[in-house]
Amino acid sequence: MLNGIRKAGAAVLFACAFVIASCSPSGEEPAAPKTQFSIGWSIYAGWMPWPYAEQAGIVKKWADKYGIEIDIVQVNDYVESVNQYTAGQLDGVTVANMDALTIPAASGKDTTALIIGDYSNGNDGVLLKNASGLADIAGRQVNLVELSVSHYLLARALESGDLAMTDVRTVNTADADIAAAYTSPDVAAAVAWNPQLLTMKQEPGTLQVFSSADIPGEILDLLVVDTATLEANPDLGKALVGIWYETLALMQQDDEAGAAARAAMAQLAGTTPEMFEAQLATTHLYVEPGQAVAAATADALVETMTRVRDFSFAQGLFGQGASSADVIGMAFPGGKTLGNPDNITLRFDDSYMRMAAEGGV
Structure with a gap:
């Protein structure tokens, strides 16, 4: 059966003290360019395109285009996958918006939401x-x-x-x-x-x-990457959006190839094609990159993250050192910010999705 573990991350916070900006690019040495990257994922309907893309050779195709290697790493426990990313053991990870805020960002790790993949629409x-x-x-x-x-x-x-x-x-x-x-x-x-x-x-x-x-659009599923790593290696961002949107286009096809792709994803998730299809029906995938860009640039995203951060702070999820909900800063396209502008550790970046929408990858 498909394990529903993607949303339990906030229940177990990453075990490190709250840090004020010390893990942001301004407080650390710039990341060096490199050619090997690891992206973590855990089982959830909206994230199954990643392991399928690796199995189908789509990951290698895009990695080869940019002269890099990308390892798509399954972590059986969702919380552990986010903790590994926060600890620097992974360059990126699949994560829900609330957990991106309350685990890596709240721990001081500067994180970029590279892809807004979907929102829960009844899941x-x-x-x-x-x-x-x-x-x-x-x-x-x-x-x-x-x-x-x-x-x-x-x-x-x-x-x-x-x-x-x-x-x-x-x-x-x-x-x-x-x-x-x-x-x-x-x-x-x-x-x-x-x-x-x-x-x-x-x-x-x-x-x-x-x-x-x-509450459409409030429970978002993302692919996030380390901000400094992305800044030093923009080809990683281009390859990842290329992989994602090619795979989504394939799985949306109403033909034998599309059905085969979805069936393969179901198998990778340990469930039946019928159950996987049922879960996809309540998962609003942003199939086209332009749709994801629109979601990233909408005022509704700022409103959603305001609700999420206020709830998270009220539940103590920013750590004992957090004096208010504003202690963590978030950045959005168009220069919009939320919270402390001097401690931005979660960034919603539409630039790579926009490149994909405009055929620039």
């Missing part, structure tokens, strides 16, 4: 048993992976219903255990992501009262 949901609507969640205990995107989704759901976090009690439940826990008659509310969500929806008396489709 995450709030489930209640024996309920008629969201209002029935009040007073219940809610099983979920605490301090993860599920926790963020719960907060947004409660906000939509004029409820507060104090109206419920959360119970930390590992993603590997949540589907089994939900079968218990003692569990009457839960927040989960696919594929567990698909299974849990089948439990008798279950109603999905809120999902990521209600």
